[in-house]
Amino acid sequence: MIRVLLADDEAMIRSALAALLRLEDDIEVIAECEDGEQAVAEALRLQPDVCLLDLEMPGLDGVQVSERLNRAIATRCIVVTRHARPGVLRRALASGVAGFLPKSRGAHEVAAVIRRVAAGARYVDPEVAADALSDERSPLTDRELDVLRAGRRGETTGQIARALSLAPGTVRNHISVILGKLSVGTRQQAVLIAEERGWI
Amino acid sequence: MIRVLLADDEAMIRSALAALLRLEDDIEVIAECEDGEQAVAEALRLQPDVCLLDLEMPGLDGVQVSERLNRAIATRCIVVTRHARPGVLRRALASGVAGFLPKSRGAHEVAAVIRRVAAGARYVDPEVAADALSDERSPLTDRELDVLRAGRRGETTGQIARALSLAPGTVRNHISVILGKLSVGTRQQAVLIAEERGWI
């Protein structure tokens, strides 16, 4: 019997998946969580064999949950996401995720992936993997990404500078470089591009 | 037997819902569509009793699909959405939607709502309805919303002005008023608020 923990902030898909998985006779859904913190807490308590984690969750996202769990207990995590970008996949794999599945796959594949992962295999959706190989890596340095992240909600230069403990001039310099590299004219367009490509 | 058409761009939730609904013995899923155009085409061809439409779809969104179908055939539409804001609900009801359900509800409620709607009732999620009654209508004028829409991707004042055939100064004025009304400091924050509240 494979003991599975489910985490997704959207109740409809969470309960739908739970209902479907319960129909499988080798899978047992032992917890349903609606955010990252809850997922970590329940996983530590229940020690599931496999965690099926949505990437987009309030608080901790799926990758962060996986990171914490891998450090603490022997469970294997599958991350599910609607935006399956190469950047996201890289981030997920770097943090020790055992499975990666976009939501563009049908629900019936979920059980199959859970079984593979429970058996010790790694599973990465072939299509996303192919995308990731035709590697479009971010041309931005880590620090530049920090700046972009800090400014992704329309924050002013001053606010970004304070958030990162930098001088405003430095922030402006980073932004200037970013705009050049991405060849756009405003920060917000840079943020949109970076989000689309999964760099933030 | 209630004949149901399903439309959602996310294959995982679409197939999960379809699988669950097929377990009900008074409901028959006669089509699964992955975008608005397809939903319209299939609905016209198959004349389903009820259409379960995701709001967020590429091309036509759920409300637009419902609008077109209501003009053409006697089917009843339920719109499902992850962001159930009062503004969205108003838009949906105005276009003749028979049911409105946020994805924060569990999957088991879907069948119940389908039955009610098929029986001729209207169904609006009570929580969203309550929100909509404590009416937080947009304080922005139509024109101001236009400006905000035109600038939602980080466009410059000049680009917005050209897009709307306005003088740059006028755009700046509108923006200035918007920022005042929403009490924020930058356009991008204004855009974020407006998107959150369902005004754009």
Added chain:
DNA sequence: CGCCAGGGGTGACATCTGTCACGCCCGTAT
């Protein structure tokens, strides 16, 4: 060792944005 990329910073400058005070035109409610 020198060289160089990356992080951090400064100062100066041109431009863009946001603010404010006006004025004009139009539809409509009084």
Added chain:
DNA sequence: ATACGGGCGTGACAGATGTCACCCCTGGCG
């Protein structure tokens, strides 16, 4: 008819933003 609010526009101005040249420091690496 008059007043009023909304859309549209101008001009002026302060402050924010983006650009550029140049600075220092650090940690690789040939």
